[in-house]
Amino acid sequence: MTRDPMAFTDRVTSSSARWPVEAGRYRLVISRACPWANRTAIVRRLMGLDGVISQAVVSPVLESIADDSHWVFSDYDGGVDPVLGVHALRESYLARRPGYSGGVSVPALVDVSSGQLVSNDFEALTIDMGQEWGACQRVGAPDLYPASLRDEIDSVNEAVYANLNNSVYLAGFAPNQQAYDRAVKRVFSQLDELEARLENRRYLVGHSLTEADVRLWPTLVRFDAVYHGHFKCNVRKLVEYPALWAYARDLFQTPGFGDTVDFDQIRKHYYFSHSGINPARIVAVGPGPRAWLTAHHRDELGGSPFGDGKPPGPPLDEDAVPEIG
Structure with a gap:
């Protein structure tokens, strides 16, 4: 099994002009089933970013859309994420890159105001939550990457x-x-x-x-x-x-x-x-x-x-x- 390369690898950092660290700006989309997404949920909790980066959970059952299987928000009222206002995570991918036809994966960090995907880079997401979000982290948060x-x-x-x-x-x-x-x-x-x-x-x-x-x-x-x-x-x-x-x-x-x-x-x-x-x-x-x-x-x-x-x-x-x- 060869994993598709991650198509969206922008990083939220304290010095970024496009995607700066900002409380309330981003929403982390995870699946409780996915181990890669589980990592981000863990680090979000350990760093005390629960009240800083909101979290959405997709349904464990994929839905067929346009002849492909997709992560959807079926477990929310109306089948729509209450913050992003979308049914399928692919809509955030398309908001970032219209016509995108590649894979859709979790975890995904989404810019709430624009609805655009920022990153699906599961490796960088946990590193950056630990290293770049210091101003928003809780007192007593661990250093996971000394x-x-x-x-x-x-x-x-x-x-x-x-x-x-x-x-x-x-x-x-x-x-x-x-x-x-x-x-x-x-x-x-x-x-x-x-x-x-x-x-x-x-x-x-x-x-x-x-x-x-x-x-x-x-x-x-x-x-x-x-x-x-x-x-x-x-x-x-x-x-x-x-x-x-x-x-x-x-x-x-x-x-x-x-x-x-x-x-x-x-x-x-x-x-x-x-x-x-x-x-x-x-x-x-x-x-x-x-x-x-x-x-x-x-x-x-x-x-x-x-x-x-x-x-x-x-x-x-x-x-x-x-x-x-």
């Missing part, structure tokens, strides 16, 4: 993206046995390496949360729910990796992570939308989520999630996900 650790963070991210984040999709959509075998081997080789790395350290890089954790975790939280069965990444489950499973629970229970996850939407999107893999569109009911709340004991390894800072407050009402019962 200068002294950037080389190591970038190295970890590169390996995790190539071998795990993207390779679960290479396995799931493999066109033949050989391609599937190669992808699955990369997935579990990477998981084995991460298991060894996390046996004696709480976080991937340094002693607190960084971009590396933000980029790995959304794949882990979806692993047993969809990648293990739906994408046939079934050599082992996440719960069979003692260190990784404890690490994943540690982050799930950290404010800003688990409170961005909706397992029902994750399962519904993957099992229903990928009809080529699951033509009957039967949505799996498990595994149950309660195990994510069990004790992890990772604090015994030292470190602190927010370094010298503090956790964010609870999510805004409009951003809340269903609690695990």
Whole structure:
């Protein structure tokens, strides 16, 4: 699976003339199902930008428009985003570039006043929320991309993206046995390496949360729910990796992570939308989520999630996900 290059890579920065940092100007469009979008939702929460950048959530079920599948706002009243006033995210892409015929993806940062897409660059969006929005961030927000650790963070991210984040999709959509075998081997080789790395350290890089954790975790939280069965990444489950499973629970229970996850939407999107893999569109009911709340004991390894800072407050009402019962 080769991902289409991101077509809109403008950046919102403190020095930009076209897209300056400005509270209330932008709307972040995410899917609760998408791991790339989950990253931006996490960083938005960790940085305390909830009240600065509004958030819209597309339906987990794609809609066919003009012979293509699209992210739509069907779960809002009237099937229209209440802020952007559009039914399909592609309308923001077309507002930016009339006649655009490429892919439409989330996350997407949209300029509210013009309705134009600013960026669908999921990698730059999280970096910039952490580094460029300092004037709008909450007191006690963490530094997720400290200068002294950037080389190591970038190295970890590169390996995790190539071998795990993207390779679960290479396995799931493999066109033949050989391609599937190669992808699955990369997935579990990477998981084995991460298991060894996390046996004696709480976080991937340094002693607190960084971009590396933000980029790995959304794949882990979806692993047993969809990648293990739906994408046939079934050599082992996440719960069979003692260190990784404890690490994943540690982050799930950290404010800003688990409170961005909706397992029902994750399962519904993957099992229903990928009809080529699951033509009957039967949505799996498990595994149950309660195990994510069990004790992890990772604090015994030292470190602190927010370094010298503090956790964010609870999510805004409009951003809340269903609690695990």
